[in-house]
Amino acid sequence: MSGFSIDEVVIPPTVDDPSAADFIEAIEVGNVVAVDAFGTPDIVYEPAEELPQYHNPYQPKRLLVARAAGRIVAQATTETQTGDEADTSWVQVLVHPEFRGRGIGHELADRVEATVHADGRRKAIAYVAGRETGGRRLASPTGFGSIAADDRATRFLQARGYSFEQVERMSRLELPVPDLDARVAAAQEASGPDYRVHTWVGRTPERWLEDRAVLATRMSTDAPSAGLEEPEDVWTVERVRDADDRRESSPRRHLFAAAEHLPSGRLVAFSVLSTPAQSHRAVHQYATLVLREHRGHRLGMLTKVANLAHLAAVSPGHPSILTFNAEENRHMLDVNEALGFTAIAYEGAWRKDLA
Structure with missing residues:
Protein backbone atom coordinates (compact mmCIF):
# COMPACT_ATOMS: atom_id res chain seq x y z
CA MET A 1 0.00 0.00 0.00
CA SER A 2 2.98 2.29 -0.65
CA GLY A 3 1.97 5.89 -1.24
CA PHE A 4 -1.17 5.76 0.84
CA SER A 5 -1.93 6.51 4.46
CA ILE A 6 -4.98 5.76 6.62
CA ASP A 7 -6.23 7.71 9.60
CA GLU A 8 -9.44 8.42 11.48
CA VAL A 9 -11.34 11.65 10.89
CA VAL A 10 -12.26 13.79 13.89
CA ILE A 11 -15.96 14.52 13.48
CA PRO A 12 -16.55 18.30 13.38
CA PRO A 13 -19.33 20.00 15.35
CA THR A 14 -20.70 21.59 12.14
CA VAL A 15 -19.75 21.60 8.46
CA ASP A 16 -18.89 25.30 8.81
CA ASP A 17 -16.25 24.59 11.44
CA PRO A 18 -12.61 24.99 10.30
CA SER A 19 -12.02 21.34 11.24
CA ALA A 20 -14.67 20.07 8.82
CA ALA A 21 -12.57 19.92 5.63
CA ASP A 22 -11.64 16.22 5.95
CA PHE A 23 -15.19 15.22 6.81
CA ILE A 24 -16.58 17.11 3.81
CA GLU A 25 -14.02 15.60 1.44
CA ALA A 26 -14.70 12.09 2.76
CA ILE A 27 -18.45 12.46 2.23
CA GLU A 28 -17.86 13.74 -1.29
CA VAL A 29 -15.73 10.68 -2.09
CA GLY A 30 -18.47 8.45 -0.70
CA ASN A 31 -20.98 10.16 -3.00
CA VAL A 32 -18.80 9.52 -6.05
CA VAL A 33 -18.66 5.84 -5.14
CA ALA A 34 -22.42 5.66 -4.50
CA VAL A 35 -23.29 7.24 -7.84
CA ASP A 36 -20.92 4.84 -9.59
CA ALA A 37 -22.40 1.84 -7.76
CA PHE A 38 -26.10 2.63 -8.00
CA GLY A 39 -26.03 4.46 -11.32
CA THR A 40 -28.00 7.50 -10.18
CA PRO A 41 -27.13 10.88 -8.62
CA ASP A 42 -30.36 10.65 -6.61
CA ILE A 43 -28.45 8.67 -3.98
CA VAL A 44 -26.20 11.62 -3.04
CA TYR A 45 -26.29 13.17 0.44
CA GLU A 46 -24.65 16.50 1.25
CA PRO A 47 -22.10 16.66 4.11
CA ALA A 48 -24.49 18.74 6.23
CA GLU A 49 -27.14 16.06 5.74
CA GLU A 50 -24.76 13.27 6.79
CA LEU A 51 -23.21 14.97 9.81
CA PRO A 52 -26.06 14.50 12.35
CA GLN A 53 -25.77 10.71 12.24
CA TYR A 54 -22.11 11.01 13.31
CA HIS A 55 -23.29 12.75 16.48
CA ASN A 56 -25.74 10.01 17.45
CA PRO A 57 -24.87 8.80 20.97
CA TYR A 58 -27.09 5.73 20.55
CA GLN A 59 -25.35 4.54 17.37
CA PRO A 60 -21.66 5.55 17.61
CA LYS A 61 -20.15 5.96 14.15
CA ARG A 62 -16.47 6.29 13.18
CA LEU A 63 -14.97 7.48 9.91
CA LEU A 64 -11.63 6.35 8.47
CA VAL A 65 -10.03 7.73 5.31
CA ALA A 66 -7.22 6.79 2.96
CA ARG A 67 -5.10 9.58 1.47
CA ALA A 68 -2.87 9.76 -1.58
CA ALA A 69 -0.66 12.83 -2.02
CA GLY A 70 -2.80 14.70 0.50
CA ARG A 71 -6.07 13.82 -1.22
CA ILE A 72 -8.75 11.61 0.33
CA VAL A 73 -9.37 8.76 -2.10
CA ALA A 74 -11.36 6.31 0.04
CA GLN A 75 -13.41 6.21 3.20
CA ALA A 76 -14.71 3.57 5.58
CA THR A 77 -17.18 3.62 8.45
CA THR A 78 -18.17 1.53 11.44
CA GLU A 79 -21.49 2.00 13.20
CA THR A 80 -22.65 0.13 16.27
CA GLN A 81 -25.02 0.21 19.23
CA THR A 82 -24.41 1.01 22.88
CA GLY A 83 -24.91 -1.30 25.84
CA ASP A 84 -23.23 -4.38 27.24
CA GLU A 85 -25.13 -6.71 24.92
CA ALA A 86 -24.16 -4.94 21.69
CA ASP A 87 -22.24 -7.38 19.50
CA THR A 88 -22.77 -6.07 15.95
CA SER A 89 -21.18 -3.35 13.83
CA TRP A 90 -22.36 -2.17 10.43
CA VAL A 91 -19.36 -1.50 8.20
CA GLN A 92 -18.68 0.10 4.84
CA VAL A 93 -15.59 0.56 2.66
CA LEU A 94 -15.77 2.94 -0.32
CA VAL A 95 -12.83 3.46 -2.70
CA HIS A 96 -12.88 6.10 -5.43
CA PRO A 97 -13.15 4.34 -8.84
CA GLU A 98 -9.87 5.90 -10.01
CA PHE A 99 -7.95 4.37 -7.08
CA ARG A 100 -9.19 0.79 -7.09
CA GLY A 101 -6.89 -2.18 -7.52
CA ARG A 102 -4.13 -0.68 -5.37
CA GLY A 103 -4.81 -2.48 -2.11
CA ILE A 104 -6.55 0.47 -0.46
CA GLY A 105 -9.82 -1.39 0.03
CA HIS A 106 -8.06 -4.36 1.63
CA GLU A 107 -6.10 -2.12 4.00
CA LEU A 108 -9.19 -0.15 4.98
CA ALA A 109 -11.16 -3.36 5.53
CA ASP A 110 -8.38 -4.67 7.78
CA ARG A 111 -8.50 -1.48 9.81
CA VAL A 112 -12.30 -1.51 9.99
CA GLU A 113 -12.46 -5.09 11.20
CA ALA A 114 -9.72 -4.41 13.75
CA THR A 115 -11.72 -1.42 14.98
CA VAL A 116 -14.87 -3.54 15.24
CA HIS A 117 -13.00 -6.19 17.22
CA ALA A 118 -11.35 -3.60 19.50
CA ASP A 119 -14.80 -2.16 20.21
CA GLY A 120 -15.85 -5.59 21.51
CA ARG A 121 -18.13 -6.44 18.61
CA ARG A 122 -18.18 -9.96 17.22
CA LYS A 123 -20.18 -9.57 14.02
CA ALA A 124 -19.82 -7.25 11.04
CA ILE A 125 -22.66 -6.54 8.59
CA ALA A 126 -22.10 -4.84 5.25
CA TYR A 127 -24.63 -3.66 2.64
CA VAL A 128 -22.78 -3.43 -0.67
CA ALA A 129 -24.05 -2.32 -4.07
CA GLY A 130 -22.92 -4.52 -6.94
CA ARG A 131 -22.86 -3.78 -10.63
CA GLU A 132 -24.99 -5.94 -12.92
CA THR A 133 -22.14 -7.41 -14.96
CA GLY A 134 -24.02 -10.35 -16.45
CA GLY A 135 -22.67 -13.88 -16.40
CA ARG A 136 -22.90 -16.08 -13.34
CA ARG A 137 -25.33 -15.21 -10.57
CA LEU A 138 -25.10 -15.81 -6.84
CA ALA A 139 -28.54 -16.64 -5.46
CA SER A 140 -29.65 -15.25 -2.11
CA PRO A 141 -30.01 -17.85 0.67
CA THR A 142 -33.52 -16.45 1.24
CA GLY A 143 -34.58 -17.71 -2.19
CA PHE A 144 -35.35 -14.18 -3.34
CA GLY A 145 -33.01 -12.29 -5.67
CA SER A 146 -29.40 -12.68 -6.72
CA ILE A 147 -26.24 -10.67 -7.35
CA ALA A 148 -23.47 -10.91 -9.95
CA ALA A 149 -21.08 -13.67 -8.86
CA ASP A 150 -18.11 -12.12 -10.68
CA ASP A 151 -18.63 -8.56 -9.48
CA ARG A 152 -15.53 -7.00 -7.87
CA ALA A 153 -17.39 -6.42 -4.59
CA THR A 154 -18.65 -10.02 -4.50
CA ARG A 155 -15.17 -11.45 -4.94
CA PHE A 156 -13.72 -9.00 -2.40
CA LEU A 157 -16.21 -9.93 0.33
CA GLN A 158 -15.99 -13.66 -0.26
CA ALA A 159 -12.20 -13.51 -0.09
CA ARG A 160 -12.49 -11.81 3.30
CA GLY A 161 -14.80 -14.48 4.73
CA TYR A 162 -18.14 -12.68 4.49
CA SER A 163 -21.26 -14.77 3.85
CA PHE A 164 -23.93 -13.52 1.47
CA GLU A 165 -27.29 -13.40 3.29
CA GLN A 166 -29.85 -11.21 1.53
CA VAL A 167 -30.66 -9.02 -1.49
CA GLU A 168 -31.97 -5.49 -1.08
CA ARG A 169 -33.85 -3.89 -3.94
CA MET A 170 -33.49 -0.17 -4.64
CA SER A 171 -36.64 1.24 -6.23
CA ARG A 172 -37.63 4.60 -7.69
CA LEU A 173 -41.05 6.27 -7.80
CA GLU A 174 -41.56 9.08 -10.28
CA LEU A 175 -43.44 12.08 -8.90
CA PRO A 319 -38.81 14.49 -9.09
CA SER A 320 -38.80 11.09 -7.40
CA ILE A 321 -38.58 8.94 -4.27
CA LEU A 322 -35.98 6.24 -3.63
CA THR A 323 -36.47 3.30 -1.28
CA PHE A 324 -34.81 0.01 -0.27
CA ASN A 325 -36.59 -3.25 0.55
CA ALA A 326 -35.52 -6.82 1.19
CA GLU A 327 -36.38 -8.95 -1.83
CA GLU A 328 -38.30 -11.40 0.37
CA ASN A 329 -40.47 -8.59 1.77
CA ARG A 330 -43.12 -9.28 -0.85
CA HIS A 331 -45.91 -7.52 1.05
CA MET A 332 -44.08 -4.18 1.05
CA LEU A 333 -42.88 -4.69 -2.52
CA ASP A 334 -46.51 -5.27 -3.55
CA VAL A 335 -47.44 -1.95 -1.96
CA ASN A 336 -44.56 -0.14 -3.64
CA GLU A 337 -45.21 -1.68 -7.05
CA ALA A 338 -48.90 -0.76 -6.82
CA LEU A 339 -47.81 2.85 -6.24
CA GLY A 340 -45.50 2.75 -9.28
CA PHE A 341 -42.06 2.06 -7.78
CA THR A 342 -39.72 0.30 -10.21
CA ALA A 343 -36.46 -1.51 -9.41
CA ILE A 344 -33.33 0.37 -10.53
CA ALA A 345 -30.50 -1.27 -8.54
CA TYR A 346 -29.65 -3.94 -6.00
CA GLU A 347 -27.27 -4.48 -3.12
CA GLY A 348 -26.11 -7.54 -1.24
CA ALA A 349 -26.25 -7.86 2.53
CA TRP A 350 -23.21 -9.67 3.95
CA ARG A 351 -22.20 -10.97 7.36
CA LYS A 352 -18.86 -11.87 8.93
CA ASP A 353 -18.44 -13.43 12.35
CA LEU A 354 -15.17 -12.21 13.83
CA ALA A 355 -12.91 -14.37 15.95
Whole structure:
Protein backbone atom coordinates (compact mmCIF):
# COMPACT_ATOMS: atom_id res chain seq x y z
CA MET A 1 0.00 0.00 0.00
CA SER A 2 2.98 2.29 -0.65
CA GLY A 3 1.97 5.89 -1.24
CA PHE A 4 -1.17 5.76 0.84
CA SER A 5 -1.93 6.51 4.46
CA ILE A 6 -4.98 5.76 6.62
CA ASP A 7 -6.23 7.71 9.60
CA GLU A 8 -9.44 8.42 11.48
CA VAL A 9 -11.34 11.65 10.89
CA VAL A 10 -12.26 13.79 13.89
CA ILE A 11 -15.96 14.52 13.48
CA PRO A 12 -16.55 18.30 13.38
CA PRO A 13 -19.33 20.00 15.35
CA THR A 14 -20.70 21.59 12.14
CA VAL A 15 -19.75 21.60 8.46
CA ASP A 16 -18.89 25.30 8.81
CA ASP A 17 -16.25 24.59 11.44
CA PRO A 18 -12.61 24.99 10.30
CA SER A 19 -12.02 21.34 11.24
CA ALA A 20 -14.67 20.07 8.82
CA ALA A 21 -12.57 19.92 5.63
CA ASP A 22 -11.64 16.22 5.95
CA PHE A 23 -15.19 15.22 6.81
CA ILE A 24 -16.58 17.11 3.81
CA GLU A 25 -14.02 15.60 1.44
CA ALA A 26 -14.70 12.09 2.76
CA ILE A 27 -18.45 12.46 2.23
CA GLU A 28 -17.86 13.74 -1.29
CA VAL A 29 -15.73 10.68 -2.09
CA GLY A 30 -18.47 8.45 -0.70
CA ASN A 31 -20.98 10.16 -3.00
CA VAL A 32 -18.80 9.52 -6.05
CA VAL A 33 -18.66 5.84 -5.14
CA ALA A 34 -22.42 5.66 -4.50
CA VAL A 35 -23.29 7.24 -7.84
CA ASP A 36 -20.92 4.84 -9.59
CA ALA A 37 -22.40 1.84 -7.76
CA PHE A 38 -26.10 2.63 -8.00
CA GLY A 39 -26.03 4.46 -11.32
CA THR A 40 -28.00 7.50 -10.18
CA PRO A 41 -27.13 10.88 -8.62
CA ASP A 42 -30.36 10.65 -6.61
CA ILE A 43 -28.45 8.67 -3.98
CA VAL A 44 -26.20 11.62 -3.04
CA TYR A 45 -26.29 13.17 0.44
CA GLU A 46 -24.65 16.50 1.25
CA PRO A 47 -22.10 16.66 4.11
CA ALA A 48 -24.49 18.74 6.23
CA GLU A 49 -27.14 16.06 5.74
CA GLU A 50 -24.76 13.27 6.79
CA LEU A 51 -23.21 14.97 9.81
CA PRO A 52 -26.06 14.50 12.35
CA GLN A 53 -25.77 10.71 12.24
CA TYR A 54 -22.11 11.01 13.31
CA HIS A 55 -23.29 12.75 16.48
CA ASN A 56 -25.74 10.01 17.45
CA PRO A 57 -24.87 8.80 20.97
CA TYR A 58 -27.09 5.73 20.55
CA GLN A 59 -25.35 4.54 17.37
CA PRO A 60 -21.66 5.55 17.61
CA LYS A 61 -20.15 5.96 14.15
CA ARG A 62 -16.47 6.29 13.18
CA LEU A 63 -14.97 7.48 9.91
CA LEU A 64 -11.63 6.35 8.47
CA VAL A 65 -10.03 7.73 5.31
CA ALA A 66 -7.22 6.79 2.96
CA ARG A 67 -5.10 9.58 1.47
CA ALA A 68 -2.87 9.76 -1.58
CA ALA A 69 -0.66 12.83 -2.02
CA GLY A 70 -2.80 14.70 0.50
CA ARG A 71 -6.07 13.82 -1.22
CA ILE A 72 -8.75 11.61 0.33
CA VAL A 73 -9.37 8.76 -2.10
CA ALA A 74 -11.36 6.31 0.04
CA GLN A 75 -13.41 6.21 3.20
CA ALA A 76 -14.71 3.57 5.58
CA THR A 77 -17.18 3.62 8.45
CA THR A 78 -18.17 1.53 11.44
CA GLU A 79 -21.49 2.00 13.20
CA THR A 80 -22.65 0.13 16.27
CA GLN A 81 -25.02 0.21 19.23
CA THR A 82 -24.41 1.01 22.88
CA GLY A 83 -24.91 -1.30 25.84
CA ASP A 84 -23.23 -4.38 27.24
CA GLU A 85 -25.13 -6.71 24.92
CA ALA A 86 -24.16 -4.94 21.69
CA ASP A 87 -22.24 -7.38 19.50
CA THR A 88 -22.77 -6.07 15.95
CA SER A 89 -21.18 -3.35 13.83
CA TRP A 90 -22.36 -2.17 10.43
CA VAL A 91 -19.36 -1.50 8.20
CA GLN A 92 -18.68 0.10 4.84
CA VAL A 93 -15.59 0.56 2.66
CA LEU A 94 -15.77 2.94 -0.32
CA VAL A 95 -12.83 3.46 -2.70
CA HIS A 96 -12.88 6.10 -5.43
CA PRO A 97 -13.15 4.34 -8.84
CA GLU A 98 -9.87 5.90 -10.01
CA PHE A 99 -7.95 4.37 -7.08
CA ARG A 100 -9.19 0.79 -7.09
CA GLY A 101 -6.89 -2.18 -7.52
CA ARG A 102 -4.13 -0.68 -5.37
CA GLY A 103 -4.81 -2.48 -2.11
CA ILE A 104 -6.55 0.47 -0.46
CA GLY A 105 -9.82 -1.39 0.03
CA HIS A 106 -8.06 -4.36 1.63
CA GLU A 107 -6.10 -2.12 4.00
CA LEU A 108 -9.19 -0.15 4.98
CA ALA A 109 -11.16 -3.36 5.53
CA ASP A 110 -8.38 -4.67 7.78
CA ARG A 111 -8.50 -1.48 9.81
CA VAL A 112 -12.30 -1.51 9.99
CA GLU A 113 -12.46 -5.09 11.20
CA ALA A 114 -9.72 -4.41 13.75
CA THR A 115 -11.72 -1.42 14.98
CA VAL A 116 -14.87 -3.54 15.24
CA HIS A 117 -13.00 -6.19 17.22
CA ALA A 118 -11.35 -3.60 19.50
CA ASP A 119 -14.80 -2.16 20.21
CA GLY A 120 -15.85 -5.59 21.51
CA ARG A 121 -18.13 -6.44 18.61
CA ARG A 122 -18.18 -9.96 17.22
CA LYS A 123 -20.18 -9.57 14.02
CA ALA A 124 -19.82 -7.25 11.04
CA ILE A 125 -22.66 -6.54 8.59
CA ALA A 126 -22.10 -4.84 5.25
CA TYR A 127 -24.63 -3.66 2.64
CA VAL A 128 -22.78 -3.43 -0.67
CA ALA A 129 -24.05 -2.32 -4.07
CA GLY A 130 -22.92 -4.52 -6.94
CA ARG A 131 -22.86 -3.78 -10.63
CA GLU A 132 -24.99 -5.94 -12.92
CA THR A 133 -22.14 -7.41 -14.96
CA GLY A 134 -24.02 -10.35 -16.45
CA GLY A 135 -22.67 -13.88 -16.40
CA ARG A 136 -22.90 -16.08 -13.34
CA ARG A 137 -25.33 -15.21 -10.57
CA LEU A 138 -25.10 -15.81 -6.84
CA ALA A 139 -28.54 -16.64 -5.46
CA SER A 140 -29.65 -15.25 -2.11
CA PRO A 141 -30.01 -17.85 0.67
CA THR A 142 -33.52 -16.45 1.24
CA GLY A 143 -34.58 -17.71 -2.19
CA PHE A 144 -35.35 -14.18 -3.34
CA GLY A 145 -33.01 -12.29 -5.67
CA SER A 146 -29.40 -12.68 -6.72
CA ILE A 147 -26.24 -10.67 -7.35
CA ALA A 148 -23.47 -10.91 -9.95
CA ALA A 149 -21.08 -13.67 -8.86
CA ASP A 150 -18.11 -12.12 -10.68
CA ASP A 151 -18.63 -8.56 -9.48
CA ARG A 152 -15.53 -7.00 -7.87
CA ALA A 153 -17.39 -6.42 -4.59
CA THR A 154 -18.65 -10.02 -4.50
CA ARG A 155 -15.17 -11.45 -4.94
CA PHE A 156 -13.72 -9.00 -2.40
CA LEU A 157 -16.21 -9.93 0.33
CA GLN A 158 -15.99 -13.66 -0.26
CA ALA A 159 -12.20 -13.51 -0.09
CA ARG A 160 -12.49 -11.81 3.30
CA GLY A 161 -14.80 -14.48 4.73
CA TYR A 162 -18.14 -12.68 4.49
CA SER A 163 -21.26 -14.77 3.85
CA PHE A 164 -23.93 -13.52 1.47
CA GLU A 165 -27.29 -13.40 3.29
CA GLN A 166 -29.85 -11.21 1.53
CA VAL A 167 -30.66 -9.02 -1.49
CA GLU A 168 -31.97 -5.49 -1.08
CA ARG A 169 -33.85 -3.89 -3.94
CA MET A 170 -33.49 -0.17 -4.64
CA SER A 171 -36.64 1.24 -6.23
CA ARG A 172 -37.63 4.60 -7.69
CA LEU A 173 -41.05 6.27 -7.80
CA GLU A 174 -41.56 9.08 -10.28
CA LEU A 175 -43.44 12.08 -8.90
CA PRO A 176 -46.13 13.29 -8.93
CA VAL A 177 -48.20 10.16 -8.34
CA PRO A 178 -51.38 10.23 -10.45
CA ASP A 179 -54.83 10.11 -8.83
CA LEU A 180 -53.33 10.57 -5.38
CA ASP A 181 -56.52 11.83 -3.72
CA ALA A 182 -58.42 8.80 -4.99
CA ARG A 183 -55.66 6.49 -3.75
CA VAL A 184 -55.80 8.02 -0.28
CA ALA A 185 -59.59 7.67 -0.14
CA ALA A 186 -59.41 4.04 -1.31
CA ALA A 187 -56.73 3.22 1.28
CA GLN A 188 -58.75 4.80 4.09
CA GLU A 189 -61.84 2.81 3.07
CA ALA A 190 -59.86 -0.45 2.82
CA SER A 191 -58.30 0.04 6.27
CA GLY A 192 -61.67 0.49 7.92
CA PRO A 193 -63.12 2.78 10.58
CA ASP A 194 -60.81 1.65 13.40
CA TYR A 195 -57.79 3.51 12.00
CA ARG A 196 -57.04 7.21 11.58
CA VAL A 197 -53.99 8.80 9.93
CA HIS A 198 -51.93 11.56 11.56
CA THR A 199 -49.14 13.49 9.81
CA TRP A 200 -46.42 15.82 11.05
CA VAL A 201 -43.11 17.35 10.00
CA GLY A 202 -39.99 17.17 12.14
CA ARG A 203 -40.46 16.81 15.89
CA THR A 204 -42.69 14.06 17.19
CA PRO A 205 -45.81 15.41 18.94
CA GLU A 206 -45.65 14.84 22.69
CA ARG A 207 -48.68 12.56 22.68
CA TRP A 208 -46.96 10.17 20.26
CA LEU A 209 -43.46 9.98 21.76
CA GLU A 210 -43.96 6.64 23.49
CA ASP A 211 -45.68 5.08 20.48
CA ARG A 212 -42.96 6.40 18.17
CA ALA A 213 -40.35 4.69 20.37
CA VAL A 214 -42.24 1.39 20.18
CA LEU A 215 -42.53 1.60 16.39
CA ALA A 216 -38.83 2.40 15.98
CA THR A 217 -37.86 -0.53 18.21
CA ARG A 218 -40.13 -2.90 16.33
CA MET A 219 -38.58 -1.75 13.05
CA SER A 220 -35.42 -3.58 14.13
CA THR A 221 -37.23 -6.84 14.91
CA ASP A 222 -40.21 -7.00 12.53
CA ALA A 223 -38.46 -6.22 9.23
CA PRO A 224 -36.95 -9.30 7.50
CA SER A 225 -33.19 -9.60 8.08
CA ALA A 226 -32.58 -13.19 6.89
CA GLY A 227 -29.36 -14.74 8.21
CA LEU A 228 -27.97 -11.35 9.21
CA GLU A 229 -29.70 -11.76 12.58
CA GLU A 230 -29.65 -8.02 13.11
CA PRO A 231 -30.07 -7.22 16.82
CA GLU A 232 -32.98 -5.49 18.48
CA ASP A 233 -32.45 -1.73 18.58
CA VAL A 234 -34.31 -0.40 21.59
CA TRP A 235 -35.74 3.11 21.45
CA THR A 236 -36.98 5.16 24.39
CA VAL A 237 -38.83 8.47 24.60
CA GLU A 238 -35.49 10.13 25.39
CA ARG A 239 -33.95 8.65 22.26
CA VAL A 240 -36.83 9.90 20.12
CA ARG A 241 -36.31 13.39 21.50
CA ASP A 242 -32.57 13.16 20.85
CA ALA A 243 -33.20 12.09 17.24
CA ASP A 244 -35.59 15.01 16.80
CA ASP A 245 -32.97 17.39 18.19
CA ARG A 246 -30.31 16.16 15.77
CA ARG A 247 -32.65 16.31 12.78
CA GLU A 248 -33.13 20.01 13.46
CA SER A 249 -29.44 20.54 12.65
CA SER A 250 -29.89 18.96 9.20
CA PRO A 251 -31.08 20.77 6.07
CA ARG A 252 -33.34 17.78 5.38
CA ARG A 253 -36.90 17.56 6.73
CA HIS A 254 -38.58 14.37 7.86
CA LEU A 255 -42.26 13.87 7.04
CA PHE A 256 -44.24 11.35 9.10
CA ALA A 257 -47.55 9.62 8.53
CA ALA A 258 -48.82 7.28 11.25
CA ALA A 259 -51.97 5.23 11.73
CA GLU A 260 -53.74 5.37 15.09
CA HIS A 261 -55.77 2.36 16.23
CA LEU A 262 -58.80 4.24 17.57
CA PRO A 263 -60.04 1.59 20.05
CA SER A 264 -56.66 1.58 21.82
CA GLY A 265 -55.54 5.13 21.04
CA ARG A 266 -52.06 3.87 20.01
CA LEU A 267 -50.04 4.33 16.84
CA VAL A 268 -49.64 0.96 15.12
CA ALA A 269 -48.08 1.87 11.75
CA PHE A 270 -45.89 4.61 10.34
CA SER A 271 -44.00 5.77 7.27
CA VAL A 272 -41.22 8.37 7.01
CA LEU A 273 -39.98 10.47 4.08
CA SER A 274 -36.69 12.40 4.17
CA THR A 275 -36.80 15.49 1.97
CA PRO A 276 -33.83 17.60 0.85
CA ALA A 277 -34.11 21.37 0.86
CA GLN A 278 -33.72 21.56 -2.94
CA SER A 279 -36.85 20.65 -4.87
CA HIS A 280 -34.87 19.26 -7.83
CA ARG A 281 -33.42 16.47 -5.67
CA ALA A 282 -34.99 13.09 -4.88
CA VAL A 283 -36.81 12.29 -1.66
CA HIS A 284 -35.74 9.18 0.28
CA GLN A 285 -38.27 6.80 1.77
CA TYR A 286 -37.11 5.77 5.21
CA ALA A 287 -38.89 3.34 7.52
CA THR A 288 -42.36 1.98 6.85
CA LEU A 289 -43.73 -0.47 9.41
CA VAL A 290 -47.03 -2.01 10.45
CA LEU A 291 -46.98 -3.79 13.80
CA ARG A 292 -47.49 -7.51 13.25
CA GLU A 293 -50.66 -7.61 15.31
CA HIS A 294 -52.29 -5.01 13.03
CA ARG A 295 -51.31 -6.41 9.66
CA GLY A 296 -54.02 -7.35 7.19
CA HIS A 297 -55.70 -3.92 7.26
CA ARG A 298 -53.66 -2.37 4.44
CA LEU A 299 -52.04 0.09 6.83
CA GLY A 300 -48.79 0.00 4.86
CA MET A 301 -50.58 1.39 1.82
CA LEU A 302 -52.56 3.82 3.97
CA THR A 303 -49.52 5.40 5.63
CA LYS A 304 -47.54 5.52 2.39
CA VAL A 305 -50.21 7.26 0.31
CA ALA A 306 -51.03 9.58 3.21
CA ASN A 307 -47.38 10.61 3.36
CA LEU A 308 -47.26 11.07 -0.42
CA ALA A 309 -50.18 13.48 -0.11
CA HIS A 310 -48.41 15.12 2.84
CA LEU A 311 -45.28 15.52 0.71
CA ALA A 312 -47.25 17.09 -2.14
CA ALA A 313 -48.72 19.60 0.29
CA VAL A 314 -45.65 20.67 2.27
CA SER A 315 -42.71 20.01 -0.08
CA PRO A 316 -43.89 19.79 -3.69
CA GLY A 317 -41.79 19.63 -6.84
CA HIS A 318 -39.39 16.77 -6.08
CA PRO A 319 -38.81 14.49 -9.09
CA SER A 320 -38.80 11.09 -7.40
CA ILE A 321 -38.58 8.94 -4.27
CA LEU A 322 -35.98 6.24 -3.63
CA THR A 323 -36.47 3.30 -1.28
CA PHE A 324 -34.81 0.01 -0.27
CA ASN A 325 -36.59 -3.25 0.55
CA ALA A 326 -35.52 -6.82 1.19
CA GLU A 327 -36.38 -8.95 -1.83
CA GLU A 328 -38.30 -11.40 0.37
CA ASN A 329 -40.47 -8.59 1.77
CA ARG A 330 -43.12 -9.28 -0.85
CA HIS A 331 -45.91 -7.52 1.05
CA MET A 332 -44.08 -4.18 1.05
CA LEU A 333 -42.88 -4.69 -2.52
CA ASP A 334 -46.51 -5.27 -3.55
CA VAL A 335 -47.44 -1.95 -1.96
CA ASN A 336 -44.56 -0.14 -3.64
CA GLU A 337 -45.21 -1.68 -7.05
CA ALA A 338 -48.90 -0.76 -6.82
CA LEU A 339 -47.81 2.85 -6.24
CA GLY A 340 -45.50 2.75 -9.28
CA PHE A 341 -42.06 2.06 -7.78
CA THR A 342 -39.72 0.30 -10.21
CA ALA A 343 -36.46 -1.51 -9.41
CA ILE A 344 -33.33 0.37 -10.53
CA ALA A 345 -30.50 -1.27 -8.54
CA TYR A 346 -29.65 -3.94 -6.00
CA GLU A 347 -27.27 -4.48 -3.12
CA GLY A 348 -26.11 -7.54 -1.24
CA ALA A 349 -26.25 -7.86 2.53
CA TRP A 350 -23.21 -9.67 3.95
CA ARG A 351 -22.20 -10.97 7.36
CA LYS A 352 -18.86 -11.87 8.93
CA ASP A 353 -18.44 -13.43 12.35
CA LEU A 354 -15.17 -12.21 13.83
CA ALA A 355 -12.91 -14.37 15.95
